[in-house]
Amino acid sequence: MSLSLLTPLGHSNVAELIARRTLTAVFQPIVNFDGGTILGYEGLIRGPAGSALEAPGALFAQAAREGLSVALEHAAARTCVAAFASLGCEGKLFLNFSAEALVALGETRDRTVAWLNEHGLGVDRVVLELTEQCQIADVARFVTAVGALRESGIQFALDDYGTANASMNLWVRLQPDVVKIDRFFIDDIANDPLKFEAVRAMQHFAGASGARLVAEGIENAADLIVVRDMGIALGQGFFIGRPDARASREFAQGAREALDAGHIAVFPGATRTPVAASPSGGMAAAKMIVAAPAVPKSATNNDVLELFNRLPNLHAVAVVEHERPLALINRRSFMDRYALPYHRELFGKRPCMLFANASPVIIEKSMTVEQMAKLLASDDQRYLADGFVITDEERYVGLGTGESLVRAVTEVRIEAARYANPLTFLPGNIPISSHIARLVEHRAEFYACYVDLNHFKPFNDRYGYWQGDEVLKFAAAVLADVCDPTRDFLGHVGGDDFLVLFQSDDWLERAMRALRAVDTGALRFYADEDRAAGGIHGEDRRGNPAFFSFVTMAIGCVRVSPDTRGGLPYGSEEIASVAALAKHRAKQEASGFFVIDLDEGAAQLHLHEAPGAAMPQRASALS
CATH class of the missing domain: 3.10.580.10 (CBS-domain)
Incomplete structure (x- = not known):
């Protein structure tokens, strides 16, 4: 930025690169998920193409050896600003600085602001990122410099938060406008409940401090959708857009499709074991x-x-x-x-x-x-x-x-027993209700499928609870196998009752596959003589002798759409109750399957619940 900030040049490699202005700038987009617009770009520097110092890591390592780290940072910033201005880019420009380099900028604030204005870049469009190599030798001097720059209208970001020296202590001291979450926490967040919980903790603190979060290092659609659904507003990464000298005005098509995806992410940890899924299973x-x-x-x-x-x-x-x-x-x-x-x-x-x-x-x-x-x-x-x-x-x-x-x-x-079934380790009633509420809140279309096992009680009475548990675990495994873990949520209500919240487009084929798998697979749990007889003898619910065929699956499905009830949302309990009614109807069908729209099912429930009306045989799904 300010030429006066440069260390005197010698005859070293980095000094010559700065003097000859052979550094080049590339720009990586930072996307606002709300509306899918580009908020701005992070300016990055490269050495001469094809040289040993082309990569930024090698370039800055050489500068450190030559004592030119601050000089290189300022030269890199000048290069990025000049290129950004010449491209006519809109939005903000994010520039990386160490604490030492920021102090130097703050102490020559007026010249820095004037230089920015000369390039047609207003201070309100500049965000200075304090990098992870941010050990602060003189805290008082650093705070004064940051204050001077902030008074001019320049904003600040804390880069790579969560690693190295980027700590909560620094967050409190700097009070940044933006905090960029380190890529370690974002990579595979769709499958890692601990990373998910760590980022959620950062969200809470960001809400208290007023900082905006940027998820760095987004590499795939699953991570992008989870970050989007968590409510993080901004993102950056190769999946969104790679660094480009032309500062592309559009970000990657795959990222656009992920942002537009109608399904709501199943947060990691929702289908893990009780300890991992427990809210206090952290550090x-x-x-x-x-x-x-x-x-x-x-x-x-x-x-x-x-x-x-x-x-x-x-x-x-x-x-x-x-x-x-x-x-x-x-x-x-x-x-x-x-x-x-x-x-x-x-x-x-x-x-x-x-x-x-x-x-x-x-x-x-x-x-x-x-x-x-x-x-x-x-x-x-x-x-x-x-x-x-x-x-x-x-x-x-x-x-x-x-x-x-x-x-x-x-x-x-x-504590985890409240959140997960101890037999199958699937989410219990509290997370089931929570996920239904999230789907309704986001106005997502989904199918709530209440799953029940026919003739399970007679089997349990005949073979004992130990073998009965094996059947339940088998059914849970079948349902888990047909679910897409990024779209479909599987919960265990209790006993032989399960609830699947399908968002997959091919949900019907998945449900049918589960029916067939259980209807045929359950046979292996019976003794040879019972398989030959076609079932088992036992007692019905009134204690009368009866003959029961093999365990089969029944699935009652409810279609939940944003257009139901004139756009007014149903609650989790209403949806679960209609799903229980659909399950009751499914058990009466030869196919073991029944589907109903939510409005129709809710109307039937209200009709039966009118004074004097006979109630259908159903149970509250989340009781």
Whole structure:
């Protein structure tokens, strides 16, 4: 930007590139999902084509070696601004800067603003991105410089949030207008419930701070649709548009089609196991850290004894070297040994590693309950008595106890039972209702299919609940197999009742495939003599002897459209009740299948619920 900001040029490669103006700019679009318009472009720099310094990583690494990092950043910004202005682009221009380079800009603000105006680029169209290499040496000076630039009308963005130095601390200090979520959290977010929850947490803070979020690194349609449906307004990535010297006015057709997709994303975690789907199944290890001093490898047993005597509640002590944990000394076993005759005299001055467990259980503080629960099933149960070491990127931060681990896993599993069926691990009533509400809110067209197993109770009575559970798991697996995990939501209401919320265009073929698979596959759960007889003998609901044919599937479907009831939305309970009515009708059909429009089904329900009317045999789907 301001020429006065350049470091004096020498005869190095980067200095010559700057002097000869052989740097080139490319621009990657940043799209506003609401309306599918291009908000602006991120300006990126490239070295001479075909040279060793063409790639930005190599270029900036060489500049760092030559002490020209700030000079290169400013030269790159000037190149991007000049190219952007010459192309006549509309929208905002995002430019990358380190903290040091931003300070230099702020201290020459008036010249920088004047230079921008000379190129016909108003300050209101410039967004300065603070990159992840943003260690701030002088915070006060940095804040002053940012304040000066912000007074001129320039906006700020925090780049690559969630990695390196881009932390919440910096978010609070900078109070950015825009926060760009690092590509690590966006890549495969459609299939990763932890990334999804991390981004949702960023959304909450963005809402409180007033910042707009940009999802970086969008590489496929599934991730784009999830990000769109989460309510993140802006996105960037190769799937949307690659960096281009011409600053394309249109973004990729595939991204346009994904943004226009009528279906609503099934959020990741909706069909995971209870721990993963639980709202508190996040970073559990960090919550159970016990702040505890550590001893160096050079410490003696007397040093450990003094520490235990001084801190009577300390259950163990870690042995560390260069901040890395090496071993763990359990208080009880250590004190029991010291109580033996002459042990203090013999071993007091010996190295503490003598009585240490040199292979303790070590976990990262970012571990989830789901990951930590695997310890409970492991053969090594020493952590229950010794506790375990908690690290942050392999550096010692504290200890954890076996008791706290068991308590955390138990609490999460109890809570998760409200959200997932413990037999099939499919979403239960709360997430089913939540997803129906999301579909209705977004005015999506979908088919709510209530699934029930015919003759399941007689089978369960004859073969026992253990074999009955196997049939239920088989039915759940069949339904999961016919669902598109990005479009269709599968939930387990309870017992032999399931609910599928289809958005797939070929939903009917999928439903028919499930019917055929269960009707034929259920036969393998019967004994040979029962298969030969065509069914089993048992008792009906009144206790009378009866003969029952094989377990089959019944599916009652309700078409839910934005045009139903004059455009007024139905609630989750109404939709579920109509689906239950459709299921009742399906059980009476020879095909095991019945479909009805929501308006028609709701009218039938209201008719039967009128005073004096006979109620159909149905159950509330989400009771």
